[in-house]
Amino acid sequence: MLPRIQCPCLVVVGAQDVITPPAVMEQMAHGIPNSQFVIVPDAGHLSPLQSPDHVADLLAGFAATHG
Numbered sequence: 001m002l003p004r005i006q007c008p009c010l011v012v013v014g015a016q017d018v019i020t021p022p023a024v025m026e027q028m029a030h031g032i033p034n035s036q037f038v039i040v041p042d043a044g045h046l047s048p049l050q051s052p053d054h055v056a057d058l059l060a061g062f063a064a065t066h067g
Contacts, residue, residue, distance in 0.1 A: 002031035008066040009035040012058060014043030014050065036062065 011029035013022045022039050029037035038058055043050040 002028065003033060005032050005035075007034075008062075010058065010062040011035055011037045012047060012055060013037075013039055014045060014047040015039050015041050016044045017047070019045045 009029070009032050011025055011032070013020060013025040015022060017025075026037050029035045040047040040051050040054055040058075043054075048055045
């Protein structure tokens, strides 16, 4: 179903995420056309809580580019 996604997608994962590991999320991102994959260093599964400024910057940049 991933190839059917028509909107730009930002796939964000924490470098230490053991629930949805970066390799799994990267594979997901590769299956979505027009997606961007980003690894947040020093974060796990809750990257928006563990690295809020970094994730906010990613979201703002993505929205500015695709908004």
